[in-house]
Amino acid sequence: DGGITQSPKYLFRKEGQNVTLSCEQNLNHDAMYWYRQDPGQGLRLIYYSQIVNDFQKGDIAEGYSVSREKKESFPLTVTSAQKNPTAFYLCASSIPRERDTQYFGPGTRLTVL
Amino acid sequence: AQKVTQAQTEISVVEKEDVTLDCVYETRDTTYYLFWYKQPPSGELVFLIRRNSFDEQNEISGRYSWNFQKSTSSFNFTITASQVVDSAVYFCAPPLTGANSKLTFGKGITLSVRP
Numbered sequence: 001d002g003g004i005t006q007s008p009k010y011l012f013r014k015e016g017q018n019v020t021l022s023c024e025q026n027l028n029h030d031a032m033y034w035y036r037q038d039p040g041q042g043l044r045l046i047y048y049s050q051i052v053n054d055f056q057k058g059d060i061a062e063g064y065s066v067s068r069e070k071k072e073s074f075p076l077t078v079t080s081a082q083k084n085p086t087a088f089y090l091c092a093s094s095i096p097r098e099r100d101t102q103y104f105g106p107g108t109r110l111t112v113l
Numbered sequence: 114a115q116k117v118t119q120a121q122t123e124i125s126v127v128e129k130e131d132v133t134l135d136c137v138y139e140t141r142d143t144t145y146y147l148f149w150y151k152q153p154p155s156g157e158l159v160f161l162i163r164r165n166s167f168d169e170q171n172e173i174s175g176r177y178s179w180n181f182q183k184s185t186s187s188f189n190f191t192i193t194a195s196q197v198v199d200s201a202v203y204f205c206a207p208p209l210t211g212a213n214s215k216l217t218f219g220k221g222i223t224l225s226v227r228p
Contacts, residue, residue, distance in 0.1 A: 042220050043217070092158075101163050104150075104159075107157060
């Protein structure tokens with residue numbers, strides 16, 4: 001079955017440590033996205049990538065970094081520069097022929113202790 | 114700029130009641146796409162529907178139906194005979210156009226269906 005996987009589902013880290021969240025898709029989608037969701041809030045775009053080896057900052061990119069070396073993978077690194085990293089992180093992908101409808105993974109809940 | 118207003122923040126109904134979630138959007142474009150997503154307690158966002166601005170026919174999918182009124186810039190979502198499993202946060206996303214293909218989400222509408 002095609003879909004988007006994110007791992008792990010829950011992640012705990014100590015303050016000051018970098019952490020990388022995984023996002024893999026086998027939908028053959030061109031574009032991938034990372035969102036952050038805080039309790040009771042909507043989603044905010046962190047980074048997005050429309051093709052391999054290219055990505056753009058979203059609305060809240062500070063303290064985050066990404067790479068897009070393969071079409072199916074778009075890992076997100078939360079660096080120690082991110083002041084409030086505890087949040088729910090969602091990855092999505094889309095394809096132009098579906099009018100950029102985004103399909104989401106199950107999310108990773110990151111808690112920084 | 115593309116924008117939506119979901120005036121309802123929280124709705125609570127008893128199982129089997131019908132419930133309508135309102136969505137009013139703003140756009141200056143003539144061609145655009147509208148979306149509804151559902152976020153159950155598990156957290157994953159589930160795509161529900163995409164509607165082209167040229168297609169004003171209402172859509173029905175089982176207990177779900179959508180009423181698209183271009184004249185009032187509304188794209189409302191109705192759940193008929195609600196069930197406990199419908200409890201979730203529902204997001205109506207601002208219109209996507211050729212110039213703006215980035216989905217944005219507000220706080221959505223929290224629907225609680227009580228048994």
